[in-house]
Amino acid sequence: NMETKKDGVLTTEMVSSCLSSLEHCGTGLKHTYHSLSLVNKNLKDISVLCDYAHLQKLEVPQNKIKDLSCISQMPLLIILDASHNQISDFFGFQPPQNLKEVNLSHNHMTKMKDLSAFCCLRKLDLAHNSLGEIGGLEHCCMLAHLNLAHNKISRISGLDSLPLTHLCLSGNQLKVIEGLENLRSLQVLDLSSNRISSLSGLQNLRLLCSINLERNLIGDIQECKHIHDLYLLWDLKLRGNPVQEQPDYRLEVVFLLQHLTMLDEETVTAEEKVSSLNTYDPPMELVAARDHMTHLIYQMMQPQVLYDRSTLPCADSPYPMLVLTGPQGCGKRELTHRLCQDLCEFFAYGICHTTRGPYYGEENGVDYHFINQEEFRNMIPMGKFIQTVEYGGHMYGLSRDAVEDVAREGLACCVHMELEGVLSLKKSYFQPRYILLIPTQVESYISRLNSRGLYNQCLSSLHERTQTCHHPHIYDSLVFDDDLGEAYQKLRQVMNEYLKIKQQEEPEKNNKTSPSNTSSAFNPSNLSYRSYFTRSQVELSLEKIPVELASIRRHEQQVRQAIVGKSPGVYSQLLTR
Numbered sequence: 343n344m345e346t347k348k349d350g351v352l353t354t355e356m357v358s359s360c361l362s363s364l365e366h367c368g369t370g371l372k373h374t375y376h377s378l379s380l381v382n383k384n385l386k387d388i389s390v391l392c393d394y395a396h397l398q399k400l401e402v403p404q405n406k407i408k409d410l411s412c413i414s415q416m417p418l419l420i421i422l423d424a425s426h427n428q429i430s431d432f433f434g435f436q437p438p439q440n441l442k443e444v445n446l447s448h449n450h451m452t453k454m455k456d457l458s459a460f461c462c463l464r465k466l467d468l469a470h471n472s473l474g475e476i477g478g479l480e481h482c483c484m485l486a487h488l489n490l491a492h493n494k495i496s497r498i499s500g501l502d503s504l505p506l507t508h509l510c511l512s513g514n515q516l517k518v519i520e521g522l523e524n525l526r527s528l529q530v531l532d533l534s535s536n537r538i539s540s541l542s543g544l545q546n547l548r549l550l551c552s553i554n555l556e557r558n559l560i561g562d563i564q565e566c567k568h569i570h571d572l573y574l575l576w577d578l579k580l581r582g583n584p585v586q587e588q589p590d591y592r593l594e595v596v597f598l599l600q601h602l603t604m605l606d607e608e609t610v611t612a613e614e615k616v617s618s619l620n621t622y623d624p625p626m627e628l629v630a631a632r633d634h635m636t637h638l639i640y641q642m643m644q645p646q647v648l649y650d651r652s653t654l655p656c657a658d659s660p661y662p663m664l665v666l667t668g669p670q671g672c673g674k675r676e677l678t679h680r681l682c683q684d685l686c687e688f689f690a691y692g693i694c695h696t697t698r699g700p701y702y703g704e705e706n707g708v709d710y711h712f713i714n715q716e717e718f719r720n721m722i723p724m725g726k727f728i729q730t731v732e733y734g735g736h737m738y739g740l741s742r743d744a745v746e747d748v749a750r751e752g753l754a755c756c757v758h759m760e761l762e763g764v765l766s767l768k769k770s771y772f773q774p775r776y777i778l779l780i781p782t783q784v785e786s787y788i789s790r791l792n793s794r795g796l797y798n799q800c801l802s803s804l805h806e807r808t809q810t811c812h813h814p815h816i817y818d819s820l821v822f823d824d825d826l827g828e829a830y831q832k833l834r835q836v837m838n839e840y841l842k843i844k845q846q847e848e849p850e851k852n853n854k855t856s857p858s859n860t861s862s863a864f865n866p867s868n869l870s871y872r873s874y875f876t877r878s879q880v881e882l883s884l885e886k887i888p889v890e891l892a893s894i895r896r897h898e899q900q901v902r903q904a905i906v907g908k909s910p911g912v913y914s915q916l917l918t919r
């Protein structure tokens with residue numbers, strides 16, 4: 343026996359000692375052994391197995407076998423493990439009809455051949471050979487697991503129509519991910535230890551749940567966008583790529599792939615997910631909270647000033663402010679200006695600072711204080727702002743002085759803002775009334791956006807932003823603004839209620855000084871109304887008789903006194919709840 347072993351020739355004695363699984367044979371008339379396991383026996387010649395036609399499972403790994411032709415005599419074979427041998431002949435045997443699992447890894451094969459006769463194959467392991475190309479698998483219509491790791495493959499091909507669920511191509515020479523587009527059943531993919539630099543090519547593999555891309559050449563985190571829509575992907579390995587060197591690598595990947603639960607073999611925690619969102623796409627509430635905190639702290643760091651005016655917090659009658667907000671292109675700017683123009687005895691426009699340039703017809707110090715980025719940045723640590731937002735690549739901010747300037751006139755401050763601004767202002771001690779302008783008719787809103795060339799740019803964000811709009815607790819009133827003229831009428835009604843003035847008591851001059859008072863006459867593109875205050879004063883003095891003027895002055899005086907809290911008067915109710 344020892345002699346035989348040395349020669350590496352398998353004998354019947356050895357076979358008998360290694361057989362197992364005695365079961366009925368196919369005919370049911372006798373018993374036969376179904377499994378044979380000869381691991382690490384130094385075998386070279388296993389031709390004696392030609393006589394074992396009943397074998398269903400054959401394991402001969404870690405030997406020196408070069409020839410597997412005996413398998414041609416095993417028509418019932420289901421599982422074959424001939425790994426770690428010296429086989430160079432690719433599937434050099436007749437196909438057993440039901441052969442399902444084949445392990446020929448760690449052999450010497452250089453070329454794949456046609457396997458169409460092995461149509462029942464489900465699992466094929468050809469790792470650690472010298473295969474240069476993938477081929478011959480086209481008709482293996484049951485092949486679910488394929489391992490081609492550690493070969494010399496430089497291109498993925500020939501896998502197109504296979505029902506693969508697991509594919510391993512680790513340790514090859516791949517540079518691009520290609521030829522996988524149609525593997526719609528793929529769940530586990532191992533492409534580690536290649537030279538891949540892009541994740542493009544994976545975007546359609548919707549069932550993928552695990553990807554190993556360790557030790558490749560991926561250098562850009564944005565590559566993760568290619569797998570962003572693979573919602574079943576929970577496990578990703580990217581260690582050993584240049585991208586891992588980047589600061590915040592993990593946080594950014596977690597942000598781009600929120601559905602991951604394992605990254606680089608470490609659990610992705612809920613805290614990491616929240617922190618990544620807060621870092622790269624903070625919710626409006628957080629943006630507002632940070633904004634408020636910044637301005638509050640900077641303000642507190644300034645030498646304290648006792649304002650002789652009226653905007654300091656006051657529990658009884660807070661300084662009255664009015665804020666109009668709503669989605670892009672809803673007309674809040676126009677409506678705010680017009681309201682300030684028509685109700686100039688009560689309101690004045692709060693002139694914000696912005697880093698954007700003036701539009702045609704806009705005036706510095708009337709529409710905005712137009713300043714540059716640096717000036718804006720410098721104002722922040724000086725505690726100048728109540729709130730700021732970044733919008734469309736520009737900064738906007740409402741300064742304390744802007745509000746004080748209006749208060750000094752004895753008027754309530756009226757501004758328009760983005761939602762982030764509203765949320766930030768809500769955290770301050772100011773207690774404005776907030777009015778939401780909201781378009782309800784999609785068609786007319788779209789055509790309004792189209793007329794300003796904004797349609798594509800903003801409709802995508804509208805849904806998200808209007809969701810926030812629907813938080814009822816944020817706003818005091820809601821005005822539908824499908825038609826700007828009608829919206830203005832509604833706004834005036836709301837104001838009348840707030841100001842406790844009856845329609846007929848409205849200052850007469852509004853009718854005289856505002857020819858655009860009716861909804862149809864209101865033309866938002868007419869920018870001239872912006873210098874409302876000066877103009878209305880001039881017109882007032884021209885048209886009013888002295889008694890009227892005196893009455894209006896008294897009226898204004900009363901408003902001012904009410905606002906600064908000096909007299910309870912008829913306007914003590916102004917904008918209080």
Ligand SMILES: Nc1ncnc2c1ncn2[C@@H]1O[C@H](COP(=O)(O)OP(=O)(O)OP(=O)(O)O)[C@@H](O)[C@H]1O
Pocket residue numbers: 669670671672674675694695698729730731733734738739740758759760761762763764
């Ligand atoms: N201090 C502020 N805080 C928050 N938002 C502000 C502030 N000042 C202006 N905004 C808002 O910034 C946005 C851009 O204002 P801008 O004057 O540039 O108008 P616009 O270009 O016509 O705006 P839109 O993009 O809505 O059409 C508007 O929604 C405006 O209400």
